[in-house]
Amino acid sequence: MRKKKKTAIFIILIALMIFVINLKPIGRMMFPLKYYDYIVKYSKEYNLSPFLVASVIKVESNFEKDAVSVKNARGLMQLTPSTAKWASEQMKLEDFNVDMLHEPMLNIRMGCWYLNNLKEEFGSDMEIVLAAYNGGRGNVKKWLNNYENSKNGVDLHYIPFEETDKYVKKVQVNYNI
Incomplete structure (x- = not known):
């Protein structure tokens, strides 16, 4: 009985090793690389960590370019139409309209610009x-002007909005991964 048990454990370990060797790194499974070039380009342009930008995208839209939130935020980095219109003016983008927020290149560019602006x-x-x-x-x-916070x-010692507090923590967890 012991020999059968040891053989079974050995076979399972070998199978696990083969499975793990053939897996993509966990980071690549969580952060698809299809927007990698845009993330790197605009992170660099706006002096941000590409890991931070990928983490924001992961939390905001899970890399779904056509995502729309209940607050009408759109695209990969979930920019609201009002923020995007303001940002497009600041960035001097001509002929901007909110439907363009579903274009990955523009959305990542604007999201990185906005993060840098903040x-x-x-x-x-x-x-x-x-x-x-x-x-x-x-x-x-x-x-920041309230001593309780x-x-x-x-x-910032305390974030009074539960949604925002959870959001910051989720982005930080994804960044660490």
Whole structure:
């Protein structure tokens, strides 16, 4: 009986090793590479980590270019029409319309521009930048000016919006993966 058990365990271990060797790295399974070139290009252009951008895309749309949220945010990086219109003006994009948010190249470019814009305003603390990306820059300003949320007006110690708090944590987990 012991010999059969050892043989079975050995066979299972060999099968597992073959299976694992043939698997794609886990990061590639979670972050499809079909937008890799755009992610790298615009991350570099806007001084962002490509892993951060891929993590935002993963959490926002799970890499679905035609995603539309209940708040009408669109595309891979889930930009709302009002934010996208404002960003297109700031970026001096001509002939922009919200249907263009489903074009991966433009969506990633605008999303990276917006993340960088938030980074310029709030500094390099990505938790604050992500909170502003999800919860709005106006809300983050209020939170930073409220002692219950920020003890020093610079660091965010508590995010009062549960959705935004969960969002920041999800992006951070994906970034670490």
